[in-house]
Amino acid sequence: MKRDIFDPFLPVLGVIGLVALWYLAVWYQVVDPVLLPSPTDTFKAMYGGMAGGRLGFDFMRTVERTILATLIAAAIAIPLGIFLGASERLYRSVEFVVDFFRSTPASAMFPLFLVLFGVGDETKISVAAFGAMLVVLFNVAYGVMNARKTRLLAAKVMGASRLQVLTDVMLLESLPQTFVGLRNGVSLALVIVVVAEMFIGSTDGLGHRVFEAQQLFNMPDMYAAIFAAGALGYGLNLMFLLVERKFVHWSGK
Amino acid sequence: MDAGGPRSNAGGALADASPVAPLAPAHVTVRGLSKRFANAKAAVYDRFDLDIPRGQLVSVFGPNGCGKSTLINIIAGLIPPDAGEVLFDGKPLRAIKFGYVFQNYREAMFPWLRSIDNIEYPLKLMKLPKAERRARAERMVANLGVKIDLNRYPYELSGGQQQLVSIMRALVVEPEILFLDEPFSALDYEMTLFMRAQLQRIFLETRTTTVLVSHDLEEAVYLADHILLLSRGPAEIADFVHFDATRPRTDATLSDNGFIATKAHCLDIFQREVRKG
Numbered sequence: 113m114k115r116d117i118f119d120p121f122l123p124v125l126g127v128i129g130l131v132a133l134w135y136l137a138v139w140y141q142v143v144d145p146v147l148l149p150s151p152t153d154t155f156k157a158m159y160g161g162m163a164g165g166r167l168g169f170d171f172m173r174t175v176e177r178t179i180l181a182t183l184i185a186a187a188i189a190i191p192l193g194i195f196l197g198a199s200e201r202l203y204r205s206v207e208f209v210v211d212f213f214r215s216t217p218a219s220a221m222f223p224l225f226l227v228l229f230g231v232g233d234e235t236k237i238s239v240a241a242f243g244a245m246l247v248v249l250f251n252v253a254y255g256v257m258n259a260r261k262t263r264l265l266a267a268k269v270m271g272a273s274r275l276q277v278l279t280d281v282m283l284l285e286s287l288p289q290t291f292v293g294l295r296n297g298v299s300l301a302l303v304i305v306v307v308a309e310m311f312i313g314s315t316d317g318l319g320h321r322v323f324e325a326q327q328l329f330n331m332p333d334m335y336a337a338i339f340a341a342g343a344l345g346y347g348l349n350l351m352f353l354l355v356e357r358k359f360v361h362w363s364g365k
Numbered sequence: 366m367d368a369g370g371p372r373s374n375a376g377g378a379l380a381d382a383s384p385v386a387p388l389a390p391a392h393v394t395v396r397g398l399s400k401r402f403a404n405a406k407a408a409v410y411d412r413f414d415l416d417i418p419r420g421q422l423v424s425v426f427g428p429n430g431c432g433k434s435t436l437i438n439i440i441a442g443l444i445p446p447d448a449g450e451v452l453f454d455g456k457p458l459r460a461i462k463f464g465y466v467f468q469n470y471r472e473a474m475f476p477w478l479r480s481i482d483n484i485e486y487p488l489k490l491m492k493l494p495k496a497e498r499r500a501r502a503e504r505m506v507a508n509l510g511v512k513i514d515l516n517r518y519p520y521e522l523s524g525g526q527q528q529l530v531s532i533m534r535a536l537v538v539e540p541e542i543l544f545l546d547e548p549f550s551a552l553d554y555e556m557t558l559f560m561r562a563q564l565q566r567i568f569l570e571t572r573t574t575t576v577l578v579s580h581d582l583e584e585a586v587y588l589a590d591h592i593l594l595l596s597r598g599p600a601e602i603a604d605f606v607h608f609d610a611t612r613p614r615t616d617a618t619l620s621d622n623g624f625i626a627t628k629a630h631c632l633d634i635f636q637r638e639v640r641k642g
Binding site: 270 | 441442443465467469472473474475477486487490491518520534538
């Protein structure tokens, strides 16, 4: 296909198309104007909210909770995943438990964690950390187990000890898969945090903002909060992707 | 069983396959080697004996599945034998330095290390200080006259260059013996020819005892001082052919009478063993 100087701007087309459709829907009143405010009103609400308003504060609260949950998940799951993955038989013995809780909707765990930690931040963060941890754990363990046999053999044949094979080869071999786990983990943590902010006695956070705007029927605010949550999810994923490209330059090569 | 004294066949005296005294003293002695893989009907090796001469390049050739790679993998300690012993000047493997080059260079290199750091890695395992590692690696690269940008990562190099880096990683410890398991079979023909020349140059430069497993008879004969022809399971020495064409060998060697005769003789033996199986 012919390359063009406009190629980098192609993704903008979809955005323009969506906003245009939105304007048309508002213009022809396809949807009740109370339910669908105009893009201008929405972006005004978003700009006003983010620049010193409530929305910016709520945004930062959600960022804090999500990052904290992901950090806790990574701190537990990465060492544990390496430990379990280093022995395939060990991982097989806990695989069912990991898969079972990985498949359990984290939202079903809220009541349990509420009993354990009360209605404060601890519950929101720990449920998110719990969900993200299992995702990271599973990916790290598989990354270690799927380390190329030839590469392990190459280290061994050069005289590396078992510990050196682990630190010099297995750890680095598992990094690309670890990043897959971290990206999935942070996305899941964000989902759980936002849901928790909606329903578990919250006074701040994006989930709380969306829910409150809806209750007050302030549609521009609600849409603004939804877009802020979208931007956050996209941004977190992008951030991990950039870090991965920097530190795991060999990924996929 | 015949301990595998090299036989001279390069002069075209093919009918006369009488054993000739070994040209070089044995470096590696394999005695009573037995190996049977789980779920396999026949043993791969059953009380197998072999002498590998010092400072020579031995290629191992034989029918598919006869255990060519298994042989060097056992000698290099990658696979434990069921019985028998392998000694290097009477010493066990752990007492010597050796190099091993895998067929799959892509999976044998460490992609997170620059090529030069890959080459230095075995020296790091020997706990040499950083400056000395770098000095030794650079000295070797200069001696071999290799012109590759070693600051690049392996995945940024061509297949042949990667395998060359992988060979240098095996050589940097100044091994007593070098094993190569079908090192060029993942390369295209043009690159294979180039790499044969490189390997020959390295061999002439270092005179390291080298064992090369090959599935290409032309390559096996062209590079070798001795061609070890194996029979099918349990593998025995079908013949141990001496090829003494002068080095460096060139494209002209390929049309040389001695080369053609030796290759034809090896092919005869090979066909005989294939028909037996």
